[in-house]
Structure formats: C-alpha cells, structure tokens
Amino acid sequence: MSSPVVPAPGDAVVLDDVSRVFRRRAAPFRAPSETRALDHVSLTVPRRSRFGIVGESGSGKTTLVRLVAALDRPTDGTVTVDGTDITALPESGLRPLRRRLQLVFQDPMGSLDPRMRIGDIVAEPLHAQGASGVDGRVREVLAEVGLDDGVLRRYPHQFSGGQRQRISIARAIAPRPSILLADEAVSALDVSSRGQVLELLDRLAATEDFTLIFVSHDLSVIRRVCDRVAVLRQGQVVETGTTAQVYADPQHPYTRELLAAVPTLDRGLAAARRRHQP
Ligand SMILES: Nc1ncnc2c1ncn2[C@@H]1O[C@H](COP(=O)(O)OP(=O)(O)OP(=O)(O)O)[C@@H](O)[C@H]1O
Numbered sequence: 001m002s003s004p005v006v007p008a009p010g011d012a013v014v015l016d017d018v019s020r021v022f023r024r025r026a027a028p029f030r031a032p033s034e035t036r037a038l039d040h041v042s043l044t045v046p047r048r049s050r051f052g053i054v055g056e057s058g059s060g061k062t063t064l065v066r067l068v069a070a071l072d073r074p075t076d077g078t079v080t081v082d083g084t085d086i087t088a089l090p091e092s093g094l095r096p097l098r099r100r101l102q103l104v105f106q107d108p109m110g111s112l113d114p115r116m117r118i119g120d121i122v123a124e125p126l127h128a129q130g131a132s133g134v135d136g137r138v139r140e141v142l143a144e145v146g147l148d149d150g151v152l153r154r155y156p157h158q159f160s161g162g163q164r165q166r167i168s169i170a171r172a173i174a175p176r177p178s179i180l181l182a183d184e185a186v187s188a189l190d191v192s193s194r195g196q197v198l199e200l201l202d203r204l205a206a207t208e209d210f211t212l213i214f215v216s217h218d219l220s221v222i223r224r225v226c227d228r229v230a231v232l233r234q235g236q237v238v239e240t241g242t243t244a245q246v247y248a249d250p251q252h253p254y255t256r257e258l259l260a261a262v263p264t265l266d267r268g269l270a271a272a273r274r275r276h277q278p
C-alpha cells in the first residue's frame with residue numbers, strides 16, 4: 001500500500017490511488033463482466049507543466065481524462081484539481097472547475113457543431129461564462145492559432161482537418177483555462193498538419209498560462225510537446241518521469257516496447273547525421 005499523495009499548491013491535478021471499474025450486469029446469454037479501466041493510479045501533474053499520458057489503445061487514457069474533467073467519477077480514490085477534491089462534488093460544485101478546464105478531442109468534426117459559424121463556435125464558451133469583450137477575444141485567439149477574421153462567418157466543413165483542430169484549440173483557450181486536456185488531438189491529422197498543430201500547442205503552452213495534459217498513444221508526439229510523461233498500461237502507471245529521462249533511459253519493458261514501435265523521425269535523422277559524419 002503506497003502512502004497517500006498530498007496535493008501541494010503547485011499541483012494542477014493529483015490522482016491518489018484512483019481506480020475506475022466498469023461493470024456489466026449479466027444478461028441472457030451474457031456473463032457479467034468487469035473492466036478495470038484504471039487500477040490504483042497515483043500521479044501528480046505540476047502546475048504549468050506539459051504532462052503527457054501515453055499508452056496503447058484500451059490502456060485507460062480517456063478514462064483518466066474524463067475523471068480529471070469530472071465527466072465521470074472514480075470507483076475508488078480521490079481526484080484533486082486546482083487544489084479542490086472533486087471526487088464527490090455535486091454538479092453545482094463542479095461549475096467553477098468546468099470554467100477553468102477545457103478539452104480538445106481527436107475528431108474536430110465531431111466536436112464542432114456543423115451548423116454553427118466559426119465565430120459563434122469560438123465565442124460559445126465565453127458567452128457561457130458571461131464574459132465581456134467576446135468579439136475581441138474571439139479575433140485574438142483565432143489570430144493566435146493562425147486564422148484571420150475571414151473565417152468568422154464560415155462553417156466547420158469548409159476547413160481542413162488541421163484547420164478544424166486549430167479552431168478547436170482557439171475555442172478551448174478563449175476562456176483562458178488553467179488546464180487544457182487534449183485527448184489524441186493530433187492522431188487524426190496528416191503528418192504535416194500534425195506537425196503544425198504540435199508546434200502551435202508547444203507555442204501556446206509556452207506563452208499562455210495553462211497546464212497541458214496531452215494524451216497520445218504515440219511517444220514521438222508526446223516528446224514534441226511534453227516535459228513530463230506517465231506511461232499507462234492496462235490501467236496502471238508503469239513509469240513516470242521527465243520526458244528526457246523516460247526517453248533516454250526507459251525503466252519499464254513496456255516503455256521500451258512503445259519506444260521501439262515509434263517510427264521516429266528523430267532516430268531517422270540521427271542515423272542520417274551519423275552516416276554523413278566525416
Ligand atoms: N463506458 C464504458 N463502459 C465499459 N467499459 C469501458 C467504458 N469506457 C471505457 N471502457 C473500457 O475501459 C478500458 C480503457 O478504455 P479507455 O477508453 O480509457 O482507453 P484509451 O487508452 O483511451 O484507448 P484508445 O487509445 O483506444 O482511445 C477499455 O477496456 C474500455 O473498453
């Protein structure tokens with residue numbers, strides 16, 4: 001039994017011995033089943049860090065994101081966000097958290113309302129908060145993600161996947177969140193727009209005042225934006241540390257496996273450089 005993780009003022013998110021079990025009752029021709037999506041997970045995300053969560057499909061990444069965003073509740077353990085234990089908070093108590101926490105998902109087409117104009121999509125979370133100066137802020141964040149005023153009256157289907165993800169990011173940062181959760185935010189993009197969106201997130205994380213929790217099944221993507229990483233396997237954290245440490249000296253065989261599976265551009269470049277050395 002590990003000792004409890006005590007949240008410190010410098011922590012954005014603390015998970016203390018968190019489990020999430022999905023139970024399915026027996027039905028005709030179906031035995032009851034139980035999935036331990038998260039199994040005694042403890043981790044601490046320091047404020048303003050860029051924290052990567054990596055693991056293969058089904059390892060529990062989205063389950064973890066949903067618990068942090070209070071879209072779901074743990075079966076056991078406690079979740080603390082911005083110093084507040086949210087584990088058992090009623091919906092009314094979660095409202096301030098919902099304002100401070102924004103999400104970006106894998107599929108921007110699914111998360112952007114196709115009938116709404118871009119200007120309204122980006123303004124929506126600001127209106128929801130009763131913010132003033134909405135128009136100015138919408139233009140400002142669109143400029144930050146590299147889109148001009150011409151996009152305001154257009155619709156999501158008029159944009160490429162990469163542009164749509166920029167719009168999702170503009171919408172997410174518009175209310176100045178303290179935590180930005182990105183779940184496989186670049187996985188559906190082609191290589192060049194993926195690079196551009198990663199560059200954008202990297203720049204925003206450096207200039208804006210939020211903690212980034214960045215989920216990906218791909219370690220090479222995590223490496224581009226994150227300073228810390230936790231490796232999830234079958235609902236358990238098998239390794240955590242700075243990205244540099246975990247890359248240079250992976251401790252767990254599963255991390256080594258994930259690294260070996262990465263078709264890294266970095267490694268390709270390193271090999272090319274070695275070949276060209278005199
Ligand atoms: N609502 C649910 N009901 C039942 N089982 C669930 C539910 N949500 C997740 N699971 C199960 O929990 C496990 C973890 O799922 P989760 O979606 O968190 O994985 P993931 O790491 O995000 O995977 P992916 O990379 O495919 O998105 C899986 O076995 C999944 O089938």
Ligand SMILES: [Mg+2]
Pocket residue numbers: 061062063183
């Ligand atoms: Mg997922």
